[in-house]
Amino acid sequence: MLTQLSLRLRIFLFFCLLGGGGAAIALAAIWLGYARVAETSVADGFVFAATLTCFGILALTAGVWLLFDENVAKPIERLSAEMRARAHAGIDREVDTTSARYLGDLAPAASAVTEALSQTALSTAARIAAETERLSAEKAQLTALLTEIPVATILVNPAGQIVLYDGQAAEVLSGQGVARLNAAISDYFDSASLDAARQRMHKTGKDVSFIAKGHDGQQSYDARMKPMDAGGYMLIIDAAHVNLAPEAARPLVYDFDLLDQRPGGAIEDTPLRALSYTVFDTETTGLLPHKDDIVQIGAVRVVNGRIVPGEQIDQLVDPGRPIPPASTRVHHVTDAMVAGKPDVAEAGRQFHKFAKGSVIVAHNAPFDMAFLHRDKARMGVEWDNPILDTVLLSAVLFGASQTHTLDALCQRLSITIPPDLRHTALGDAVATAQVLVHLLPMLEARGMTTFGEVLAETRRHGRLLEDLN
Known part of the structure; x- marks a missing residue:
């Protein structure tokens, strides 16, 4: 029956319960206090009535709040969280309207909005699907090309953090730890050899060949540092001696947004x-x-x-x-x-x-x-x-x-x-x-x-x- 009532009417009933219940508690307390006067004193009767009224109203308020919290506040909180999940996290499933059954038309309206949002997202996805497929094909071609070249390629931003590495580079880096985007290149190679090569590169503006020593000091590689227009550099390492199985996955891992990242603060x-x-x-x-x-x-x-x-x-x-x-x-x-x-x-x-x-x-x-x-x-x-x-x-x-x-x-x-x-x-x-x-x-x-x-x-x-x- 309550599911057929409007949200405004349900909230009005909460206030009616508070008002009517409070009045009933006060009248009952006054009657009991009046009855107590005959046995004790007028002052004692008034104190007794006031005490019963206070505790009764507090108990009524707590009960109404629990009802309101369980049937209105929590469902609204859940509904808003579900809508945000669909709007911002790409969740594609129906809104759960069961918990919001006492919220009138709010839940069906929210479901309609999220459905419309999903349809819009689907149409947008369809429009960009062809472009995504083309970019994926280009990436696959680039990855295959780099795989055939016996060098390891690492792109480093001006802050010295890794922006890109290919499969051969991942094998080289694994000698010092798991390859990680946005990690400092100095986590893998000796800082002194990197700094010396970078200073020479900036001074001449040209490629610099040097020996890249591993961070642990136990490995070294023939390397070349190539300056990039936007700052940073490309580190090219002779990886011909890196043994990669023919069937091994050799992905190209990158995030070019890291080129503009400036750590600090x-x-x-x-x-x-x-x-x-x-x-x-x-x-x-x-x-x-x-x-x-x-x-x-x-x-x-x-x-x-x-x-x-x-x-x-x-x-x-x-x-x-x-x-x-x-x-x-x-x-x-x-x-x-x-x-x-x-x-x-x-x-x-x-x-x-x-x-x-x-x-x-x-x-x-x-x-x-x-x-x-x-x-x-x-x-x-x-x-x-x-x-x-x-x-x-x-x-x-x-x-x-x-x-x-x-x-x-x-x-x-x-x-x-x-x-x-x-x-x-x-x-x-x-x-x-x-x-x-x-x-x-x-x-x-x-x-x-x-x-x-x-x-x-x-x-x-x-x-x-x-x-x-």
Whole structure:
């Protein structure tokens, strides 16, 4: 019956309940106070009546607020979050109008708007599909061409950060760590040799040949530094000695928006899009960070709002102890799988290098970070990266009263986790990264465009999870 009433009439009924209920409580209290006068005194009767009236009105107000919150406020909050998800995160499914059934025509109207938006998006996508296909073909041709040339190519912006690398370059860089867009080139090569070559290049304005020494000092490569018109340079390395399998994937990884990026300034003032994110997850021997151990680390990188293909870690870790069967049933990591794998000290150092210069992102970050902090002395590192938690981001965008599990978030954002990858470190890290990619434009649409603005909002939900920054 209530679903047939207009929203204005329902809200009017709430006020009627407050007014009528308050009057009824006051009259009842006065009558009971009057009856008490005959047994005690007039003053005692008045105090008794006033006390009953106050507590009765407070109880009525709390009850009406709970009704209003459950049937009006929460549904409006959920509906607005769903509309933003469809408007800014590209979610393409029907609006859930069941929870908003008491909001009159608001839910059907929202559904109609999102449907119209989806149709517009589809027509726009159809218009650009041909151009996208052409660009993809050109990229494939360029990648194939670079693959045939026995050199590794790395494009570096004026700030010394990697903007592009090809498959051969990825193999060269892997000698010092996983190749990463937007990472400092000095993370992979000796700074002194790079600086000397760059000074010569700027002085002459011409290509400079030099020996590029690996950051660890154990490897060196014949290299050439070529100046670029917009600043920065192209680093060309003789990669003929790099052994690549004929069938190995050799992608061209790039983001030319990084050419104009100028790092610097406080992290709080940095736009969300200008940050690099390392999204990770761990699997462990149990749920107690003070006594259990890591058995698997999975991580991916997000740069300029997109997951970078190939930039990932999927590392099994030997915990140095048997894995309980109950834990194996969850993540399917067995003792045989971790035998001979790196211990947490080595795996932690690798992950620390992978996450250098980025914001660390996790779902329920306090749990995963507790394991890393416990063993930081063995790793010989400090975990001082800024941290974002997708649980808190979900609370900011969808309301604290919603469910914020990874499965619930993926369902809300139309993200599918393959069943065989759920509860694996890399599978959950990829799912969390996809969640982050959807949430970033939603945060920006809400006016939270810098890291500091997002941090201020997440700290308001500290009762859900501890803020680690």
